[in-house]
Amino acid sequence: MFENKRIGVIGAGVMGQAMINGLLHSGQIQFTQVWASVKSESSQLKLSEGSVYPVYTDFSDEIAKTDIFLVCTKPRYVSSVLDVLKASGNLKPGCLIISIAAGITIARMKEHLGSDVALIRAMPNTPCKINEGITVISPAPGVSAEHKAIANSIFSSVGKALELDETHLDAVTAVSGSGPAYIFLIMEALADGAVRVGLPRDVALQLVSQTVLGSAKMLQLAGKHPASLKDDVTTPAGSTIAALLTMEDGKIRSVLARAVEEATRTARGLGNS
Ligand SMILES: NC(=O)c1ccc[n+]([C@@H]2O[C@H](COP(=O)([O-])OP(=O)(O)OC[C@H]3O[C@@H](n4cnc5c(N)ncnc54)[C@H](OP(=O)(O)O)[C@@H]3O)[C@@H](O)[C@H]2O)c1
Known part of the structure; x- marks a missing residue:
């Protein structure tokens, strides 16, 4: 070639x-x-x-x-x-x-x-x-x-x-071009949470990064909707649903989705600067 x-x-x-x-x-x-x-x-x-x-x-x-x-x-x-x-x-x-x-x-x-x-x-x-x-x-x-x-x-x-x-x-540009920055921010926040509850920073980062990597691979290989994979982790009255509802209280979905919308708008204007 x-x-x-x-x-x-x-x-x-x-x-x-x-x-x-x-x-x-x-x-x-x-x-x-x-x-x-x-x-x-x-x-x-x-x-x-x-x-x-x-x-x-x-x-x-x-x-x-x-x-x-x-x-x-x-x-x-x-x-x-x-x-x-x-x-x-x-x-x-x-x-x-x-x-x-x-x-x-x-x-x-x-x-x-x-x-x-x-x-x-x-x-x-x-x-x-x-x-x-x-x-x-x-x-x-x-x-x-x-x-x-x-x-x-x-x-x-x-x-x-x-x-x-x-x-x-x-x-x-807004989803995958900028995407690594969003994922790093989310990973940093999860690691901060882990440190807050007593885990050493290096262990926290190792747990978070492998969890993100494994979850991404599962999504690619499983051929299932992410909501279905999320439900697999969520047991009644368990800790995962407690965490998810806390995230929903913080409007995590709309914050992430609107961030992509805002980044798209900004990307569109970059050619004019
Ligand atoms: N970084 C990302 O995550 C990412 C993702 C997708 C797409 N992009 C796109 O990729 C492009 C580059 O981003 P980057 O992060 O790689 O930027 P970067 O690290 O700042 O690299 C830009 C390079 O361009 C050189 N340069 C500037 N003017 C030049 C000229 N007139 N002639 C020759 N070289 C020149 C700079 O040289 P000096 O070092 O001498 O200044 C520097 O080496 C951007 O347009 C961005 O939109 C970036």
Whole structure:
């Protein structure tokens, strides 16, 4: 799939590095097939120290030799990056540009690049760093099956990948893109509760993290609704129902659901900032 292809990761921060590492460790590409870029010389120095691939602050010499660009800068820098690519006049015919920036639409990317470049928007999450991510891929209309397969292969190297229409991407950003932060907050709160009732912090975190991991696996494997799995833990007059009703008193369901709604609204506006 990546034979004779060169990949440029523009914005090799948390997510960009996760993508490069996933591709290299999966064996799909050799280190000679990838380059990375960052904004500051300090980041360039830091990343270069531990990298087998080149790291640039100015990637203009690489544009003509690159088949796949992965744009992983913060959303506010995407326009200027796309302008650099377009203004170079050196984009290879048939090259693919994938952006993972929240809120930056395909229409917005086209404003900078024109309509003859293959564009894909994607939304991964930080568990990609340990190959347990989930990424939703939204190709622009007319993107070839080969380009879709390339995007699928890139994001499958760091977890699961699925394709959805772009109209869903702000919601995806709010659910799985931001989702790890919600889960970490919930895990921290559960661990605080455990500490309050006398467990050591390290034991509390071990109990909570394995419980979340096991519950997530059960949900994926059991093919049952979460309410049914929850009911399996809940015995009459027991401690679980006591805890659940306390959570319901705090409106935990609507707080979490409304948080996703609010994050979706915010994600939609990110492209305008
Ligand atoms: N983090 C998440 O949970 C997550 C999840 C899904 C999607 N995303 C999306 O992923 C993108 C990156 O997020 P992140 O958390 O990985 O950010 P990050 O760690 O801050 O990394 C951004 C990188 O972009 C570089 N950069 C900035 N301007 C540049 C330019 N003009 N040319 C080349 N490189 C440039 C920065 O370089 P310096 O280090 O020199 O500043 C930095 O290395 C965002 O658009 C975000 O919406 C993030």
